[in-house]
Amino acid sequence: MIFSDADAAALYDLMYPWDPDRYPGDAFYDGLVMAADAVLDVGCGTGSMLHRARERGHTGRLVGLDPDRAALERARRRADVEWVEGVAADAAWDREFDLATMASNAFQCLVGDDELRASLTAIRAALRDGGLFAFETRHPQARAWEDWTPQNATEVVDAAGRTLRVAHRVESVAGDVVTFTETTSGPDGAVLRVDRTRLRFLDESGLRAFLTGAGFAIEAQYGDWHRGPVTAASRVVVTLARRL
Incomplete structure:
Protein backbone atom coordinates (compact mmCIF):
# COMPACT_ATOMS: atom_id res chain seq x y z
CA MET A 1 0.00 0.00 0.00
CA ILE A 2 1.35 3.43 -0.94
CA PHE A 3 0.95 6.16 1.70
CA SER A 4 1.95 9.55 0.29
CA ASP A 5 2.58 12.93 1.90
CA ALA A 6 -0.86 13.94 0.59
CA ASP A 7 -2.36 10.93 2.38
CA ALA A 8 -0.64 12.00 5.59
CA ALA A 9 -2.08 15.52 5.28
CA ALA A 10 -5.58 14.15 4.72
CA LEU A 11 -5.17 11.79 7.68
CA TYR A 12 -4.24 14.74 9.90
CA ASP A 13 -7.55 16.42 9.11
CA LEU A 14 -9.40 13.23 9.99
CA MET A 15 -7.61 12.83 13.30
CA TYR A 16 -7.68 16.49 14.30
CA PRO A 17 -10.75 18.15 12.76
CA TRP A 18 -11.09 21.89 13.37
CA ASP A 19 -14.51 22.56 14.92
CA PRO A 20 -15.14 25.60 17.17
CA ASP A 21 -18.60 24.25 17.98
CA ARG A 22 -17.12 21.10 19.57
CA TYR A 23 -13.67 22.01 20.86
CA PRO A 24 -13.03 24.87 23.35
CA GLY A 25 -9.52 25.47 22.00
CA ASP A 26 -10.78 25.91 18.47
CA ALA A 27 -13.50 28.25 19.75
CA PHE A 28 -10.86 30.32 21.60
CA TYR A 29 -8.89 30.94 18.41
CA ASP A 30 -12.01 31.36 16.29
CA GLY A 31 -13.12 34.28 18.45
CA LEU A 32 -9.76 36.01 18.11
CA VAL A 33 -9.56 35.42 14.35
CA MET A 34 -13.08 36.64 13.62
CA ALA A 35 -12.40 39.87 15.57
CA ALA A 36 -9.17 40.68 13.68
CA ASP A 37 -8.99 42.41 10.30
CA ALA A 38 -5.68 40.82 9.20
CA VAL A 39 -4.52 37.44 10.51
CA LEU A 40 -1.25 35.49 10.10
CA ASP A 41 -1.52 31.82 11.05
CA VAL A 42 2.02 30.51 11.62
CA GLY A 43 2.22 26.74 11.23
CA CYS A 44 -1.16 26.70 9.52
CA GLY A 45 -0.88 23.07 8.40
CA THR A 46 -3.81 22.10 6.19
CA GLY A 47 -5.41 25.50 6.77
CA SER A 48 -8.51 24.35 8.64
CA MET A 49 -8.66 27.34 10.99
CA LEU A 50 -8.54 29.90 8.18
CA HIS A 51 -10.91 27.83 6.03
CA ARG A 52 -13.46 27.96 8.83
CA ALA A 53 -12.97 31.71 9.28
CA ARG A 54 -13.85 32.33 5.63
CA GLU A 55 -16.82 30.00 5.90
CA ARG A 56 -18.03 32.02 8.88
CA GLY A 57 -17.83 35.26 6.95
CA HIS A 58 -14.39 36.72 7.69
CA THR A 59 -13.85 39.42 5.04
CA GLY A 60 -10.35 40.61 5.96
CA ARG A 61 -6.90 39.36 5.06
CA LEU A 62 -6.04 35.79 6.02
CA VAL A 63 -2.54 34.37 5.52
CA GLY A 64 -1.31 30.87 6.35
CA LEU A 65 2.41 30.04 6.67
CA ASP A 66 3.80 26.50 6.85
CA PRO A 67 6.88 24.58 5.62
CA ASP A 68 4.92 21.40 4.80
CA ARG A 69 4.22 21.44 1.05
CA ALA A 70 1.65 18.62 1.14
CA ALA A 71 -0.29 20.31 3.93
CA LEU A 72 -0.30 23.59 1.99
CA GLU A 73 -1.53 21.84 -1.14
CA ARG A 74 -4.49 20.68 0.90
CA ALA A 75 -4.93 24.18 2.34
CA ARG A 76 -4.98 25.65 -1.17
CA ARG A 77 -8.35 24.07 -1.84
CA ARG A 78 -9.51 27.53 -0.81
CA ALA A 79 -8.09 30.24 -3.05
CA ASP A 80 -9.49 33.17 -1.03
CA VAL A 81 -6.72 32.79 1.58
CA GLU A 82 -3.01 33.57 1.03
CA TRP A 83 -0.85 30.46 1.51
CA VAL A 84 2.91 30.84 1.92
CA GLU A 85 5.46 28.02 2.12
CA GLY A 86 8.16 28.67 4.69
CA VAL A 87 9.07 28.92 8.36
CA ALA A 88 8.45 31.73 10.82
CA ALA A 89 12.12 32.70 11.13
CA ASP A 90 12.30 33.51 7.40
CA ALA A 91 9.10 35.59 7.29
CA ALA A 92 9.56 39.18 6.10
CA TRP A 93 6.21 40.90 6.68
CA ASP A 94 6.40 44.39 8.16
CA ARG A 95 3.52 45.56 10.42
CA GLU A 96 0.81 43.98 8.26
CA PHE A 97 -1.28 41.98 10.76
CA ASP A 98 -3.46 42.61 13.79
CA LEU A 99 -3.21 39.02 14.97
CA ALA A 100 -0.66 36.21 14.66
CA THR A 101 -1.48 32.70 15.85
CA MET A 102 0.30 29.40 16.39
CA ALA A 103 -2.46 26.90 17.12
CA SER A 104 -2.39 23.13 17.73
CA ASN A 105 0.83 23.37 19.79
CA ALA A 106 2.79 24.51 16.72
CA PHE A 107 4.90 26.77 18.95
CA GLN A 108 6.53 23.67 20.47
CA CYS A 109 8.13 22.87 17.11
CA LEU A 110 10.47 25.83 17.69
CA VAL A 111 13.13 23.84 19.50
CA GLY A 112 16.48 25.65 19.47
CA ASP A 113 17.06 28.99 21.20
CA ASP A 114 18.26 30.67 17.99
CA GLU A 115 15.31 29.34 15.98
CA LEU A 116 12.89 30.46 18.68
CA ARG A 117 14.34 33.96 18.94
CA ALA A 118 14.46 34.43 15.16
CA SER A 119 10.87 33.23 14.83
CA LEU A 120 9.58 35.56 17.54
CA THR A 121 11.48 38.49 15.99
CA ALA A 122 9.85 37.82 12.61
CA ILE A 123 6.36 37.36 14.12
CA ARG A 124 6.71 40.61 16.06
CA ALA A 125 7.83 42.41 12.88
CA ALA A 126 4.76 41.09 11.05
CA LEU A 127 2.41 42.59 13.65
CA ARG A 128 1.21 46.15 13.72
CA ASP A 129 1.93 48.18 16.87
CA GLY A 130 -0.16 46.65 19.63
CA GLY A 131 -0.85 43.55 17.54
CA LEU A 132 -1.63 40.31 19.36
CA PHE A 133 0.26 37.01 19.26
CA ALA A 134 -1.77 34.03 20.51
CA PHE A 135 -0.54 30.47 20.96
CA GLU A 136 -0.73 27.49 23.28
CA THR A 137 1.79 24.94 24.52
CA ARG A 138 1.51 21.77 26.56
CA HIS A 139 2.53 22.49 30.15
CA PRO A 140 5.65 20.44 31.00
CA ARG A 200 10.12 21.80 23.29
CA PHE A 201 8.19 22.04 26.55
CA LEU A 202 8.51 25.48 28.16
CA ASP A 203 6.73 26.60 31.33
CA GLU A 204 5.22 30.04 31.88
CA SER A 205 8.47 31.66 33.01
CA GLY A 206 10.43 30.22 30.10
CA LEU A 207 7.84 31.49 27.63
CA ARG A 208 7.80 34.93 29.26
CA ALA A 209 11.59 35.23 29.03
CA PHE A 210 11.68 34.54 25.29
CA LEU A 211 8.69 36.76 24.55
CA THR A 212 9.83 39.79 26.53
CA GLY A 213 13.31 39.40 25.05
CA ALA A 214 11.74 39.62 21.58
CA GLY A 215 9.81 42.81 22.34
CA PHE A 216 6.44 41.43 23.44
CA ALA A 217 4.44 42.28 26.54
CA ILE A 218 2.59 39.38 28.15
CA GLU A 219 -1.11 40.22 28.26
CA ALA A 220 -2.28 36.93 29.78
CA GLN A 221 -1.33 33.32 30.39
CA TYR A 222 -4.19 30.91 30.95
CA GLY A 223 -4.23 27.37 32.25
CA ASP A 224 -7.28 26.30 30.26
CA TRP A 225 -9.39 27.32 27.26
CA HIS A 226 -11.92 29.13 29.49
CA ARG A 227 -9.33 31.74 30.53
CA GLY A 228 -8.76 30.24 33.95
CA PRO A 229 -5.42 30.75 35.75
CA VAL A 230 -2.45 28.43 35.38
CA THR A 231 -2.51 25.99 38.30
CA ALA A 232 -0.60 22.91 39.41
CA ALA A 233 -3.15 20.83 37.50
CA SER A 234 -2.98 22.76 34.20
CA ARG A 235 -2.07 20.71 31.13
CA VAL A 236 -1.82 23.72 28.83
CA VAL A 237 -0.45 27.28 28.83
CA VAL A 238 -2.42 29.62 26.57
CA THR A 239 -0.42 32.79 25.99
CA LEU A 240 -1.50 36.19 24.69
CA ALA A 241 1.30 38.67 23.99
CA ARG A 242 1.27 42.17 22.50
CA ARG A 243 3.84 43.79 20.25
CA LEU A 244 5.35 46.72 22.11
Whole structure:
Protein backbone atom coordinates (compact mmCIF):
# COMPACT_ATOMS: atom_id res chain seq x y z
CA MET A 1 0.00 0.00 0.00
CA ILE A 2 1.35 3.43 -0.94
CA PHE A 3 0.95 6.16 1.70
CA SER A 4 1.95 9.55 0.29
CA ASP A 5 2.58 12.93 1.90
CA ALA A 6 -0.86 13.94 0.59
CA ASP A 7 -2.36 10.93 2.38
CA ALA A 8 -0.64 12.00 5.59
CA ALA A 9 -2.08 15.52 5.28
CA ALA A 10 -5.58 14.15 4.72
CA LEU A 11 -5.17 11.79 7.68
CA TYR A 12 -4.24 14.74 9.90
CA ASP A 13 -7.55 16.42 9.11
CA LEU A 14 -9.40 13.23 9.99
CA MET A 15 -7.61 12.83 13.30
CA TYR A 16 -7.68 16.49 14.30
CA PRO A 17 -10.75 18.15 12.76
CA TRP A 18 -11.09 21.89 13.37
CA ASP A 19 -14.51 22.56 14.92
CA PRO A 20 -15.14 25.60 17.17
CA ASP A 21 -18.60 24.25 17.98
CA ARG A 22 -17.12 21.10 19.57
CA TYR A 23 -13.67 22.01 20.86
CA PRO A 24 -13.03 24.87 23.35
CA GLY A 25 -9.52 25.47 22.00
CA ASP A 26 -10.78 25.91 18.47
CA ALA A 27 -13.50 28.25 19.75
CA PHE A 28 -10.86 30.32 21.60
CA TYR A 29 -8.89 30.94 18.41
CA ASP A 30 -12.01 31.36 16.29
CA GLY A 31 -13.12 34.28 18.45
CA LEU A 32 -9.76 36.01 18.11
CA VAL A 33 -9.56 35.42 14.35
CA MET A 34 -13.08 36.64 13.62
CA ALA A 35 -12.40 39.87 15.57
CA ALA A 36 -9.17 40.68 13.68
CA ASP A 37 -8.99 42.41 10.30
CA ALA A 38 -5.68 40.82 9.20
CA VAL A 39 -4.52 37.44 10.51
CA LEU A 40 -1.25 35.49 10.10
CA ASP A 41 -1.52 31.82 11.05
CA VAL A 42 2.02 30.51 11.62
CA GLY A 43 2.22 26.74 11.23
CA CYS A 44 -1.16 26.70 9.52
CA GLY A 45 -0.88 23.07 8.40
CA THR A 46 -3.81 22.10 6.19
CA GLY A 47 -5.41 25.50 6.77
CA SER A 48 -8.51 24.35 8.64
CA MET A 49 -8.66 27.34 10.99
CA LEU A 50 -8.54 29.90 8.18
CA HIS A 51 -10.91 27.83 6.03
CA ARG A 52 -13.46 27.96 8.83
CA ALA A 53 -12.97 31.71 9.28
CA ARG A 54 -13.85 32.33 5.63
CA GLU A 55 -16.82 30.00 5.90
CA ARG A 56 -18.03 32.02 8.88
CA GLY A 57 -17.83 35.26 6.95
CA HIS A 58 -14.39 36.72 7.69
CA THR A 59 -13.85 39.42 5.04
CA GLY A 60 -10.35 40.61 5.96
CA ARG A 61 -6.90 39.36 5.06
CA LEU A 62 -6.04 35.79 6.02
CA VAL A 63 -2.54 34.37 5.52
CA GLY A 64 -1.31 30.87 6.35
CA LEU A 65 2.41 30.04 6.67
CA ASP A 66 3.80 26.50 6.85
CA PRO A 67 6.88 24.58 5.62
CA ASP A 68 4.92 21.40 4.80
CA ARG A 69 4.22 21.44 1.05
CA ALA A 70 1.65 18.62 1.14
CA ALA A 71 -0.29 20.31 3.93
CA LEU A 72 -0.30 23.59 1.99
CA GLU A 73 -1.53 21.84 -1.14
CA ARG A 74 -4.49 20.68 0.90
CA ALA A 75 -4.93 24.18 2.34
CA ARG A 76 -4.98 25.65 -1.17
CA ARG A 77 -8.35 24.07 -1.84
CA ARG A 78 -9.51 27.53 -0.81
CA ALA A 79 -8.09 30.24 -3.05
CA ASP A 80 -9.49 33.17 -1.03
CA VAL A 81 -6.72 32.79 1.58
CA GLU A 82 -3.01 33.57 1.03
CA TRP A 83 -0.85 30.46 1.51
CA VAL A 84 2.91 30.84 1.92
CA GLU A 85 5.46 28.02 2.12
CA GLY A 86 8.16 28.67 4.69
CA VAL A 87 9.07 28.92 8.36
CA ALA A 88 8.45 31.73 10.82
CA ALA A 89 12.12 32.70 11.13
CA ASP A 90 12.30 33.51 7.40
CA ALA A 91 9.10 35.59 7.29
CA ALA A 92 9.56 39.18 6.10
CA TRP A 93 6.21 40.90 6.68
CA ASP A 94 6.40 44.39 8.16
CA ARG A 95 3.52 45.56 10.42
CA GLU A 96 0.81 43.98 8.26
CA PHE A 97 -1.28 41.98 10.76
CA ASP A 98 -3.46 42.61 13.79
CA LEU A 99 -3.21 39.02 14.97
CA ALA A 100 -0.66 36.21 14.66
CA THR A 101 -1.48 32.70 15.85
CA MET A 102 0.30 29.40 16.39
CA ALA A 103 -2.46 26.90 17.12
CA SER A 104 -2.39 23.13 17.73
CA ASN A 105 0.83 23.37 19.79
CA ALA A 106 2.79 24.51 16.72
CA PHE A 107 4.90 26.77 18.95
CA GLN A 108 6.53 23.67 20.47
CA CYS A 109 8.13 22.87 17.11
CA LEU A 110 10.47 25.83 17.69
CA VAL A 111 13.13 23.84 19.50
CA GLY A 112 16.48 25.65 19.47
CA ASP A 113 17.06 28.99 21.20
CA ASP A 114 18.26 30.67 17.99
CA GLU A 115 15.31 29.34 15.98
CA LEU A 116 12.89 30.46 18.68
CA ARG A 117 14.34 33.96 18.94
CA ALA A 118 14.46 34.43 15.16
CA SER A 119 10.87 33.23 14.83
CA LEU A 120 9.58 35.56 17.54
CA THR A 121 11.48 38.49 15.99
CA ALA A 122 9.85 37.82 12.61
CA ILE A 123 6.36 37.36 14.12
CA ARG A 124 6.71 40.61 16.06
CA ALA A 125 7.83 42.41 12.88
CA ALA A 126 4.76 41.09 11.05
CA LEU A 127 2.41 42.59 13.65
CA ARG A 128 1.21 46.15 13.72
CA ASP A 129 1.93 48.18 16.87
CA GLY A 130 -0.16 46.65 19.63
CA GLY A 131 -0.85 43.55 17.54
CA LEU A 132 -1.63 40.31 19.36
CA PHE A 133 0.26 37.01 19.26
CA ALA A 134 -1.77 34.03 20.51
CA PHE A 135 -0.54 30.47 20.96
CA GLU A 136 -0.73 27.49 23.28
CA THR A 137 1.79 24.94 24.52
CA ARG A 138 1.51 21.77 26.56
CA HIS A 139 2.53 22.49 30.15
CA PRO A 140 5.65 20.44 31.00
CA GLN A 141 4.27 19.65 34.46
CA ALA A 142 1.61 17.43 32.85
CA ARG A 143 4.31 15.25 31.19
CA ALA A 144 2.03 14.60 28.20
CA TRP A 145 4.74 12.56 26.48
CA GLU A 146 4.27 9.76 29.02
CA ASP A 147 1.02 8.90 27.23
CA TRP A 148 2.71 8.73 23.82
CA THR A 149 3.06 4.96 23.72
CA PRO A 150 2.10 2.26 21.19
CA GLN A 151 -0.48 1.03 23.71
CA ASN A 152 -2.34 4.32 23.22
CA ALA A 153 -2.43 4.07 19.44
CA THR A 154 -5.36 5.56 17.51
CA GLU A 155 -7.28 3.79 14.75
CA VAL A 156 -8.99 5.80 12.06
CA VAL A 157 -10.73 5.00 8.77
CA ASP A 158 -9.42 7.21 5.98
CA ALA A 159 -11.24 8.55 2.93
CA ALA A 160 -10.29 5.42 0.96
CA GLY A 161 -11.92 3.20 3.56
CA ARG A 162 -8.63 1.90 4.97
CA THR A 163 -8.33 1.33 8.72
CA LEU A 164 -5.06 2.93 9.75
CA ARG A 165 -3.27 2.71 13.09
CA VAL A 166 -1.25 5.69 14.34
CA ALA A 167 1.11 5.03 17.25
CA HIS A 168 3.70 7.13 19.08
CA ARG A 169 6.90 6.15 20.84
CA VAL A 170 9.17 8.48 22.81
CA GLU A 171 12.85 8.13 21.91
CA SER A 172 14.35 10.62 24.35
CA VAL A 173 13.64 13.35 26.88
CA ALA A 174 16.60 15.72 27.06
CA GLY A 175 15.97 18.71 29.27
CA ASP A 176 12.85 20.38 27.90
CA VAL A 177 13.05 18.68 24.47
CA VAL A 178 11.15 15.46 23.72
CA THR A 179 11.94 13.40 20.60
CA PHE A 180 9.36 10.87 19.48
CA THR A 181 8.18 8.92 16.44
CA GLU A 182 4.75 8.63 14.89
CA THR A 183 4.20 5.36 13.02
CA THR A 184 1.29 4.86 10.63
CA SER A 185 0.41 1.24 9.86
CA GLY A 186 -2.07 -0.37 7.49
CA PRO A 187 -4.85 -2.82 8.38
CA ASP A 188 -2.43 -5.73 7.95
CA GLY A 189 0.07 -4.17 10.37
CA ALA A 190 2.53 -3.17 7.65
CA VAL A 191 4.35 0.07 8.47
CA LEU A 192 3.44 2.74 5.93
CA ARG A 193 5.22 5.77 7.36
CA VAL A 194 7.43 6.79 10.27
CA ASP A 195 7.82 10.47 11.16
CA ARG A 196 10.22 11.77 13.81
CA THR A 197 9.45 14.97 15.71
CA ARG A 198 11.15 17.09 18.36
CA LEU A 199 9.06 19.32 20.62
CA ARG A 200 10.12 21.80 23.29
CA PHE A 201 8.19 22.04 26.55
CA LEU A 202 8.51 25.48 28.16
CA ASP A 203 6.73 26.60 31.33
CA GLU A 204 5.22 30.04 31.88
CA SER A 205 8.47 31.66 33.01
CA GLY A 206 10.43 30.22 30.10
CA LEU A 207 7.84 31.49 27.63
CA ARG A 208 7.80 34.93 29.26
CA ALA A 209 11.59 35.23 29.03
CA PHE A 210 11.68 34.54 25.29
CA LEU A 211 8.69 36.76 24.55
CA THR A 212 9.83 39.79 26.53
CA GLY A 213 13.31 39.40 25.05
CA ALA A 214 11.74 39.62 21.58
CA GLY A 215 9.81 42.81 22.34
CA PHE A 216 6.44 41.43 23.44
CA ALA A 217 4.44 42.28 26.54
CA ILE A 218 2.59 39.38 28.15
CA GLU A 219 -1.11 40.22 28.26
CA ALA A 220 -2.28 36.93 29.78
CA GLN A 221 -1.33 33.32 30.39
CA TYR A 222 -4.19 30.91 30.95
CA GLY A 223 -4.23 27.37 32.25
CA ASP A 224 -7.28 26.30 30.26
CA TRP A 225 -9.39 27.32 27.26
CA HIS A 226 -11.92 29.13 29.49
CA ARG A 227 -9.33 31.74 30.53
CA GLY A 228 -8.76 30.24 33.95
CA PRO A 229 -5.42 30.75 35.75
CA VAL A 230 -2.45 28.43 35.38
CA THR A 231 -2.51 25.99 38.30
CA ALA A 232 -0.60 22.91 39.41
CA ALA A 233 -3.15 20.83 37.50
CA SER A 234 -2.98 22.76 34.20
CA ARG A 235 -2.07 20.71 31.13
CA VAL A 236 -1.82 23.72 28.83
CA VAL A 237 -0.45 27.28 28.83
CA VAL A 238 -2.42 29.62 26.57
CA THR A 239 -0.42 32.79 25.99
CA LEU A 240 -1.50 36.19 24.69
CA ALA A 241 1.30 38.67 23.99
CA ARG A 242 1.27 42.17 22.50
CA ARG A 243 3.84 43.79 20.25
CA LEU A 244 5.35 46.72 22.11
